[in-house]
Amino acid sequence: MRNKGAILAVLLIGVLLMIISSARAGVYLNSAHGNSSYGVQRSAAGPAGYPQGHCAHCHEQHASMGGSEPSPTGGPSDYSLFSTNYVSQSSGVCYNCHIDAGSYQTGGSIFNRSYSYRAGGWTADTVNDVQESFSYTSPDSRHGLDDILTFITGRWGFTADSNPCVACHNPHAVQGDPANSPSTAKTSGTRGYAVSRPSQHSSDSSVWGVWGDGAGEKMSDYAGTYQAPYRFSSTTLYEPDGSTTTDGSNLADFATFCTDCHNNSNIINSTALGRNLYTFNWSNEKHGGGAASDACADIILPYQSGTCGTYALACTDCHEPHGSPNVYLIRKVVNSAVVTIDTLTSTAVGPDGKDNKEWVYLCQKCHDGLISPDGKHPHPDFVPPDVSGCSACACHDCAADYRPCGECHFHGNNLIDGVSYGEQLF
């Protein structure tokens, strides 16, 4: 009996010590980079003598260890980093480790998967590192790092010397999601939080921590309006972690996160598009915080027609954050199925063989009836202020069957050919 008591006491003390130890770990030690088991560990001689997760694997205080600069050489770099902080879309210090081959991380590779892979469960995706994700070229799409840098410079404490990756990721806080499981989709047991809000940027990571881990930072905060999409090829498991949770309580509030930049006031130039991005107020968007007043009888599960009009989507339900083989960063998998949109105006490539209907490949993942037998999508009979109806070719060039969906249905738009429709069209 006495032995049992002693064992119990030892166990309790052990648990207490584990709790205390855990509590002492701060933002950095809880990050993917600071993790003592799978954190940063540069393979070069010099820093190799430091423990995993150590600052010296990324920062060289003097660009000298043991009397010489560790590899990669080239002299000191901004922020005392071991190589140039940011060069271009395809070159920068992050890629020196976040690449599938030739990585400076011990082991020679770091795999990072697409959102469709990690959250959507589409493990057929062969894209496996960040540099690759950012390397898509038109008609595919990628977040433009130069454009990001231009935009953040002078905002929120960022400067022209900042790394555009850092606009979204605090390197001293970022966590793997899934954590340390690069070649599996997320599970409820491997969750982490990868992003930090750019508007909260600070050298103080206790202020600029990860986004999504705390109260008020979840999609479920849009009470009763968020519905998680299905995972790839499933009708029972949901994004982002393959669980049965559907209310967004396991998903960061990406609407708030993304609208730090993409909102109705910030002017963001897109080099790839050759124009400024459309501004939009997410709170008014039908797919955002605004109500969809149109009838929507043909909505697809897990979305419910009876609830149509109240849904608020997360940006990541449709968009990849880094890059995509589709246009406009549209995910390769949306609501359980593959989406392919790599052109918008080609001939006879729509799902019903019609022209200019590629967007249907995306929209039909949630909206049914877009490829109805007559080849017409279920528009209203007429679109105000026209009174003649779509079939009369007032809106559409009948000779070409359709105008591209995106001419009207895009973020922020409520106009048809310059005339107000009376409500948001997206």
Added chain:
Amino acid sequence: MVNGRYLNFSLYRIIFIVFLWGFVLPGQGQAVVSSGTCSDCHTIHNSQGGAAVAFKMNASYTGYDTDATPNEMLLVSDCIGCHSSTGSATIVDNVPIVFSTGAFSNPLAGGNFSYVRTDDTYGHNVTGIKAQDGTLGLTPPGGSAMTSQLTCAGEFGCHGDRTSGKTNFSGMNKSHHIDDSGGTTGASTGLSYRFLDGVLGKEDADWEQDNVNTSHNEYKGSTGSSTETVSYLCAQCHNDFHTWEGGPLEVGTASPWLRHPTDVALKNTGEYANYTTYSMTAPVARPNPDAVPSTSQVTPGTDIVMCLSCHRSHGSPYYKAMRWDIKTLGTAVSGCGVCHTSKN
């Protein structure tokens, strides 16, 4: 000289100790040697009763041998002879011990050269204590190759007059005799902080042996190209690592820094603003060491990052003479975290 054997047998030492208790201890910590007897440090003929008086540490670092070869300035020993000990104390007879050859505790602010005996990377390889660094040779990181191994003082040293041709002895000539009770001015080696020629600071009476933030050295720092800072002195060899000596191409002159800056003000924004209680782990320099509002407080935006914020000048038990164990993740993060308060 803190040779146990010598203490036991030297009448002079006994007299000196008695004298010390009465007159010197109240003013300990001052660099000046204005008390005691001349023979504590000097021997006129290096002969007493037909035996040599001068002594030096023996080759095995276990004690001291008498030395028939007289020293310059008629000194009884050299720097190592006087500032070393085979015992555990780090202040003996009001002499700061910087090289302990036996077990010891409470190292002084500069650390202890004993560590470099076990590992070249733990401190400065000073002639007489350790052969030149096996990896670095005669080239100090961030600097140019020296033509001779590092010494305590003189042309190849840190203390005393560093002009060409000066040695441990000649570089320190008269320095111990200068009354610096009025503070450091840098006008001479004797009026410089710890005999570091031209460097200013305020010397703690017990060389930080007690390691408390209410009573410690105050180091001169500067956010410009002042030559009065201890970091500037370091930069005389490690020039690439000092903001103003290294310049824009080596360190940069503002964020983003290329190398970790020294002689720049601790920022008063972000995480740096949280460093407000003076840490003996990662201390800061002051723009005016003689007018510090509170020794136990740090003022971000005013107080200054220096080489000694991270390193011990003599040696430490840690890699690169760091003030904390830089090769263990937890202590590395907590040490760096004194300034980088949220990187924990």
